Amino acid sequence: MIVRLEGVSKEYRLGDQRILALDKTDLVMNLGELLLIIGPSGSGKTTLLSLIGCVIYPSTGKLWVNDTLVNDLNQNQLAALRLNNIGFVFQNFNLLAPLTAEQNVLMPLTLKGMNKKEAQQKVNEALHLVGMEDRRKNLPKELSGGQQQRIAIARALVSEPKLFLCDEPTASLDKDSMHVVMNELRSLADKGKAVAVVTHDPRLREYAHRIVEVNNGIVTETNDSSKLSLS
Ligand SMILES: Nc1ncnc2c1ncn2[C@@H]1O[C@H](COP(=O)(O)OP(=O)(O)OP(=O)(O)O)[C@@H](O)[C@H]1O
């Protein structure tokens, strides 16, 4: 088990308004599993993923990632936990605008202090995997949405994190690119990583080991074994 949520909820406050984005949730993520998080727009999927990814703090409950109680960590400790354990593909990609595609992918390895030669090798492999070697020198604004998405995926893959979290990783991709990305994510899970994929696309169900549905902030695990076709 690499992630555990016990009664974790998230409430946003905007002035007088309170928005319960995620109701109290119990959930675990295991190494070797691809967990699909599926639900309609506004249901709380990004909120759930951001909690698991140590991007935001829970409002209630306890959250453990890699045997560390996240509630107790300060911002710096949280950043270190993310850098060393988590690859996150954000819904809006979050690429750094002044950096080229290649420099974006290199960033996590630089932060980790990896030597240049080894880092460049890993960057090349990650760019190859997502089919973006020929656009490595381009800035994000010079790339299409799907190309930016693939660079964001390469950046999350490059440091080989054991927890890999993707928010709508196939939303801007055509069918062929979607299959490439999902097959890669599935194979990461089969090789022992923990992978979570947020989507509202039911076509992704066939890649999942486990599926949870999010509706109006409420998370329900669906044990639909007919979907475990790839296992
Ligand atoms: N920073 C925030 N401040 C206030 N409310 C927020 C914030 N982030 C999300 N919310 C609200 O929390 C609820 C859940 O949002 P969330 O982004 O988790 O949904 P989602 O399932 O990812 O939707 P989508 O499929 O459209 O990306 C929504 O009502 C949203 O407006």
Ligand SMILES: [Mg+2]
């Ligand atoms: Mg979202």
